[in-house]
Amino acid sequence: MGKVTIDPKAIDEVLSRGVDEVIVKKELRDRMLSGEVLRVKLGIDPTSPNLHLGRSVPLLKLRDFQNLGHKVVFIVGDFTGVIGDTSDKDSERPMLEQKTVKENLKKYVEQAAKILDIKKAEIHFNSEWLKKLNYVDVAEQANIFSLAEFIARDNIRRRLDAGTRVSLREVLYPLMQGYDSVAIKADVELGGTDQRFNLLAGREMQPHFKQKPQNIIMNPLVEGTDGRKMSSSWGNTINFSDEPNDMFGKVMSASDALIIKYFTFFTRVPMAQIVEMETAMRNGTNPKEIKMRLGREIVRMYHSVEDADKAVESFDRMFKEHAAPEEMPEFKISGAMSIIDVLVGAGLNKSKTEARAVIHEGGVKIDGVVINDFNITVKKGSVIQKGKRHFIRLV
Numbered sequence: 001m002g003k004v005t006i007d008p009k010a011i012d013e014v015l016s017r018g019v020d021e022v023i024v025k026k027e028l029r030d031r032m033l034s035g036e037v038l039r040v041k042l043g044i045d046p047t048s049p050n051l052h053l054g055r056s057v058p059l060l061k062l063r064d065f066q067n068l069g070h071k072v073v074f075i076v077g078d079f080t081g082v083i084g085d086t087s088d089k090d091s092e093r094p095m096l097e098q099k100t101v102k103e104n105l106k107k108y109v110e111q112a113a114k115i116l117d118i119k120k121a122e123i124h125f126n127s128e129w130l131k132k133l134n135y136v137d138v139a140e141q142a143n144i145f146s147l148a149e150f151i152a153r154d155n156i157r158r159r160l161d162a163g164t165r166v167s168l169r170e171v172l173y174p175l176m177q178g179y180d181s182v183a184i185k186a187d188v189e190l191g192g193t194d195q196r197f198n199l200l201a202g203r204e205m206q207p208h209f210k211q212k213p214q215n216i217i218m219n220p221l222v223e224g225t226d227g228r229k230m231s232s233s234w235g236n237t238i239n240f241s242d243e244p245n246d247m248f249g250k251v252m253s254a255s256d257a258l259i260i261k262y263f264t265f266f267t268r269v270p271m272a273q274i275v276e277m278e279t280a281m282r283n284g285t286n287p288k289e290i291k292m293r294l295g296r297e298i299v300r301m302y303h304s305v306e307d308a309d310k311a312v313e314s315f316d317r318m319f320k321e322h323a324a325p326e327e328m329p330e331f332k333i334s335g336a337m338s339i340i341d342v343l344v345g346a347g348l349n350k351s352k353t354e355a356r357a358v359i360h361e362g363g364v365k366i367d368g369v370v371i372n373d374f375n376i377t378v379k380k381g382s383v384i385q386k387g388k389r390h391f392i393r394l395v
Contacts, residue, residue, distance in 0.1 A: 004068055016241075018061065018220075040071065042075065042189070043080070044077075058373050063117075066116065078125045113388040139225050144208055156170075244303045254291075293313065329393070332395050339374070359372060365375075365384070
């Protein structure tokens with residue numbers, strides 16, 4: 001085992017920055033100050049193909065522990081992903097097909113590597129141990145908990161009170177996440193506040209298997225670009241895999257009220273600098289200037305400094321000069337094509353009805369000119385713009 005860094009100031013920041021609750025804080029702090037190498041666990045289910053910045057909050061915390069010399073364990077929930085967790089849902093999450101989960105998880109480790117030093121991390125898929133369990137094993141685990149504990153959860157209680165179905169499958173999920181901690185002998189588990197019951201399940205289960213109960217660090221859930229919790233199912237995410245210009249544009253589209261929160265949770269810009277920026281905005285600095293710095297930093301983290309600089313230039317070009325970016329996606333057409341078919345074919349709109357509505361609202365330009373005619377045909381060489389940020393060149 002390697003040596004860990006014992007820096008009280010750094011440890012206190014790990015236990016406070018972007019943290020809602022620590023169980024048990026004094027105990028965990030003492031262990032970190034003792035020089036003990038801790039096994040720090042984070043599990044993510046592949047319920048969608050992309051990791052987004054909401055997922056980066058515990059991943060960055062995992063990297064913080066890694067930087068201090070602790071052993072980080074990243075678990076891809078290929079087994080739990082099929083079963084489905086409803087901790088943050090007000091309705092039953094449908095079971096996913098194994099094929100869907102396999103497709104989604106293909107690039108999870110690659111995406112996590114944008115934050116973690118993946119060569120030093122321990123990577124697992126939880127089917128490694130969960131597939132081996134039999135009915136006796138599950139019964140033994142289930143005996144640790146009572147049904148009353150499960151139905152006391154807020155979202156489950158609301159559904160029961162409303163007469164909404166709660167499946168027995170949902171009762172099994174906390175057991176599986178808890179057993180993940182047993183399987184990898186976790187000292188610390190990270191997760192969102194919506195995971196509280198599942199995180200505590202591991203802590204309660206470990207003593208039964210002669211292990212010390214894990215400590216827990218919970219982060220609050222952060223809003224997406226539309227002000228609701230960032231979620232793939234709502235389409236309000238900023239994804240690790242977004243192209244630089246799109247990533248920057250999404251950051252700029254978020255509410256000014258989220259700037260400081262995004263800096264705190266989604267970056268590792270020193271907190272002293274973040275406090276200075278917050279003070280500057282209170283004293284009259286245009287929030288757009290600070291937000292552009294935020295966008296640059298996030299693009300730099302997931303792409304490069306060069307990409308970040310280009311994204312800023314592209315944004316300035318579009319919004320200050322009202323011009324199209326120099327680089328944009330291309331859409332191949334043969335001869336003349338209706339604008340409606342182009343918008344749908346290029347993926348700018350999901351349907352012809354939606355495309356017509358956007359045109360009616362003045363949201364489409366051809367070569368910089370707003371159109372309101374659904375029957376216009378376009379040719380190669382034209383630039384189509386939908387909204388403020390979406391451009392395609394016809395080739």
